[in-house]
Amino acid sequence: MKYIDEYRDGGLARLISATIAREAQAGRQYKLMEFCGGHTHALSRYGIEDLLPPQVEMVHGPGCPVCVLPVGRIDDAIRLAMRPEVTLCTYADLMRVPASGGANLLKARAAGADIRMIYSSMDAVLVAEAEPARQVVFFAIGFETTTPATALAIRLADQKQLANFSVFCNHVLTPPAIRAILDVDHLPAGERVLVDGFVGPAHVSTVIGTSPYAALAAAFGKPVVVAGFEPLDVMQAILMLIRQVNEGRTEVENQYIRAVTPEGNLIAQREMAEIFELRDSFEWRGLGALPASALRLRNTYAKFDAERRFTIVPVPAADNPACECGDVLRGLKKPAACKLFGTVCSPQTPMGSCMVSPEGACAAHWTYGRFRDRVGAGAPRQAA
Amino acid sequence: MSPPRLRTRKLDIRGGRVDLSHGAGGRASAQLIDEIFRAAFDNPFLDQGNDQAAFDVPAGRMVMSTDAYVIWPLFFPGGDIGSLAVHGTINDLAMAGAKPLHLAASYILEEGFPLADLQRIALSMARAASEAGVAIVTGDTKVVERGKADGVFITTTGIGMVPAGIDLSADRARPGDRVILSGSLGDHGVAVMSKRSHLGFETEILSDSAALGGLVADMVVACGPSIRLLRDPTRGGLAATLNEIAQASQCGFLIDEARIPVRPEVAAACELLGLDPLYVANEGKLVAVVAPDATDGLLAAMRAHKLGRAACVIGEVTADDRYFVVMTTAFGGGRIVDWLAGEQLPRIC
Numbered sequence: 001m002k003y004i005d006e007y008r009d010g011g012l013a014r015l016i017s018a019t020i021a022r023e024a025q026a027g028r029q030y031k032l033m034e035f036c037g038g039h040t041h042a043l044s045r046y047g048i049e050d051l052l053p054p055q056v057e058m059v060h061g062p063g064c065p066v067c068v069l070p071v072g073r074i075d076d077a078i079r080l081a082m083r084p085e086v087t088l089c090t091y092a093d094l095m096r097v098p099a100s101g102g103a104n105l106l107k108a109r110a111a112g113a114d115i116r117m118i119y120s121s122m123d124a125v126l127v128a129e130a131e132p133a134r135q136v137v138f139f140a141i142g143f144e145t146t147t148p149a150t151a152l153a154i155r156l157a158d159q160k161q162l163a164n165f166s167v168f169c170n171h172v173l174t175p176p177a178i179r180a181i182l183d184v185d186h187l188p189a190g191e192r193v194l195v196d197g198f199v200g201p202a203h204v205s206t207v208i209g210t211s212p213y214a215a216l217a218a219a220f221g222k223p224v225v226v227a228g229f230e231p232l233d234v235m236q237a238i239l240m241l242i243r244q245v246n247e248g249r250t251e252v253e254n255q256y257i258r259a260v261t262p263e264g265n266l267i268a269q270r271e272m273a274e275i276f277e278l279r280d281s282f283e284w285r286g287l288g289a290l291p292a293s294a295l296r297l298r299n300t301y302a303k304f305d306a307e308r309r310f311t312i313v314p315v316p317a318a319d320n321p322a323c324e325c326g327d328v329l330r331g332l333k334k335p336a337a338c339k340l341f342g343t344v345c346s347p348q349t350p351m352g353s354c355m356v357s358p359e360g361a362c363a364a365h366w367t368y369g370r371f372r373d374r375v376g377a378g379a380p381r382q383a384a
Numbered sequence: 385m386s387p388p389r390l391r392t393r394k395l396d397i398r399g400g401r402v403d404l405s406h407g408a409g410g411r412a413s414a415q416l417i418d419e420i421f422r423a424a425f426d427n428p429f430l431d432q433g434n435d436q437a438a439f440d441v442p443a444g445r446m447v448m449s450t451d452a453y454v455i456w457p458l459f460f461p462g463g464d465i466g467s468l469a470v471h472g473t474i475n476d477l478a479m480a481g482a483k484p485l486h487l488a489a490s491y492i493l494e495e496g497f498p499l500a501d502l503q504r505i506a507l508s509m510a511r512a513a514s515e516a517g518v519a520i521v522t523g524d525t526k527v528v529e530r531g532k533a534d535g536v537f538i539t540t541t542g543i544g545m546v547p548a549g550i551d552l553s554a555d556r557a558r559p560g561d562r563v564i565l566s567g568s569l570g571d572h573g574v575a576v577m578s579k580r581s582h583l584g585f586e587t588e589i590l591s592d593s594a595a596l597g598g599l600v601a602d603m604v605v606a607c608g609p610s611i612r613l614l615r616d617p618t619r620g621g622l623a624a625t626l627n628e629i630a631q632a633s634q635c636g637f638l639i640d641e642a643r644i645p646v647r648p649e650v651a652a653a654c655e656l657l658g659l660d661p662l663y664v665a666n667e668g669k670l671v672a673v674v675a676p677d678a679t680d681g682l683l684a685a686m687r688a689h690k691l692g693r694a695a696c697v698i699g700e701v702t703a704d705d706r707y708f709v710v711m712t713t714a715f716g717g718g719r720i721v722d723w724l725a726g727e728q729l730p731r732i733c
């Protein structure tokens with residue numbers, strides 16, 4: 001606990017806050033994007049916005065795995081789970097993510113699907129081992145942070161020669177998403193998010209290291225500071241970004257040196273490369289189809305690939321047309337600017353996945369930050 | 385005690401199990417009630433052997449409350465489903481400022497449940513009730529087939545008397561009132577979760593499960609009319625409690641995280657489990673909303689009682705037409721303490 005408290009110290013926060021206020025130049029705007037949902041959550045949960053001067057604006061990025069998962073993939077998972085022979089193992093966050101036609105995994109379970117909530121990918125392997133008569137499918141999602149754990153589960157299932165275990169793989173990669181945010185020249189002016197710098201991923205970077213960001217920082221001329229998820233980490237990263245902007249630098253800096261190295265975790269990388277390969281293209285909610293941005297199982301491990309075992313045929317599916325998650329995920333809109341925010345969309349009745357995951361920008365703003373939205377705050381909103 | 389009935393053999397409590405005949409209303413039912421519940425609760429009301437308890441009540445305002453307990457596991461560090469079922473209902477009565485008088489208890493038992501466990505639970509209830517000065521005066525027992533319940537479910541109902549001049553209600557908070565918390569947050573929820581094996585996690589944390597009737601009696605004596613309301617932050621924790629009050633009183637709250645006591649072990653466990661202590665259940669704590677000028681007096685009375693030693697002011701009631709509970713974080717920023725979406729963890733009480 002002492003270890004954790006050090007990174008949440010209010011006294012230190014005030015010191016950094018004062019330094020930021022001193023160094024952020026008046027008359028200049030600093031638009032900084034925190035890529036990760038983990039950072040979005042920390043910003044909201046600790047009220048960091050209140051510790052920043054008005055010229056420093058934080059923009060939420062697409063780094064929330066649940067939020068970028070397209071509706072069609074949730075539909076696929078529900079169809080899988082509805083098969084009588086299948087037991088779908090999933091993280092609890094996914095249970096309430098809206099699928100097409102008002103469906104979600106929670107309702108599918110109530111309707112009889114065998115869906116189990118698990119805490120780690122290994123739990124899914126244990127279920128498969130304990131219940132050989134069931135086809136156990138692990139609903140794998142996440143950035144590079146969770147991919148090694150999925151790889152490990154597959155390796156374990158392979159060692160145990162489990163014929164009834166497979167993975168519905170939705171693992172995606174961080175650098176292509178950052179590129180998609182920065183690569184705006186071809187977009188109409190209204191759709192460009194012009195960020196001045198990035199707070200780079202914490203846990204993702206422990207795996208991939210800081211070097212993958214170097215090409216992006218150089219190509220697009222934007223500074224990146226990799227930061228931990230504790231609130232003081234975020235404050236310090238913001239200060240480092242402001243200094244880079246002030247000095248005209250566009251470097252990749254590492255605030256999170258206690259966990260992140262330039263080359264990352266080579267063992268985890270090797271493990272991932274051994275089991276997964278790049279997909280040609282993958283659909284991201286909000287960002288569209290991005291080339292070489294997601295992983296699937298290599299042919300050697302095809303027998304563990306739920307997409308091949310059950311021949312999942314993608315059915316086109318669209319988000320609720322009024323949901324602005326796409327713009328929120330690209331940093332074009334703030335959650336409160338969505339017309340559904342707080343009216344029909346709340347964590348009790350989410351219309352988009354950004355309202356479901358605790359790392360989603362809408363959920364974070366609803367849960368922690370909405371007391372700041374004074375505009376239109378007439379009648380109190382109905383709570384559950 | 386009632387005259388002994390004709391019976392050949394006593395219950396095999398050490399090795400026996402509940403079977404369907406124990407709930408069929410025949411001789412086996414009577415034996416189970418006699419040898420486990422009446423033996424444990426031992427009071428003249430039960431000894432009359434009626435289906436109801438009859439007693440005289442003083443004139444005045446009476447409160448009544450009922451609660452069902454489905455906690456799992458049944459035995460956890462610092463308590464069990466029995467003590468919890470007694471404390472929980474006593475506390476619901478006490479939050480009206482009442483002196484708890486009598487409890488009724490009914491049991492849904494699963495076929496196959498060990499009699500030894502049932503006796504352990506009954507004895508724990510008896511101890512909890514006698515410590516709190518209440519009697520378990522009537523009850524009921526049903527048995528369901530294996531798989532139709534999970535060991536034992538208990539429902540307790542209680543009545544209590546409210547002293548004259550005391551009127552506590554969730555809609556009485558007014559802007560400027562102070563919020564007092566009687567002690568540290570999260571102990572019960574974390575103690576229970578630590579027992580749940582799939583979380584793979586062990587701690588020395590004990591549940592705070594306790595009857596708050598005595599503490600409340602002292603508070604009422606010290607500054608009764610100035611207390612606006614009392615609440616015990618059980619399911620949903622402090623966060624749910626404050627939000628409920630905010631809705632009922634059409635006000636907001638501003639609380640200060642740095643002043644909210646959380647044991648370091650509990651904070652560490654919550655960190656590991658991804659929980660927020662503000663949302664974790666307590667079973668022996670209360671929140672008091674009090675008129676500002678009576679704050680010091682009430683605090684002193686609370687701190688003089690063993691269940692209120694760590695009592696402290698954690699914030700105040702604000703005027704807010706959106707009924708927000710806003711907290712200044714220990715980090716220095718502001719945030720909402722919202723209702724919990726979904727359930728944090730099921731079967732915690």
Ligand code: SF4
Binds near residue numbers: 323325338346362
């Ligand atoms: S408020 Fe709801 S509907 Fe609107 S963008 Fe957020 S998640 Fe989508």
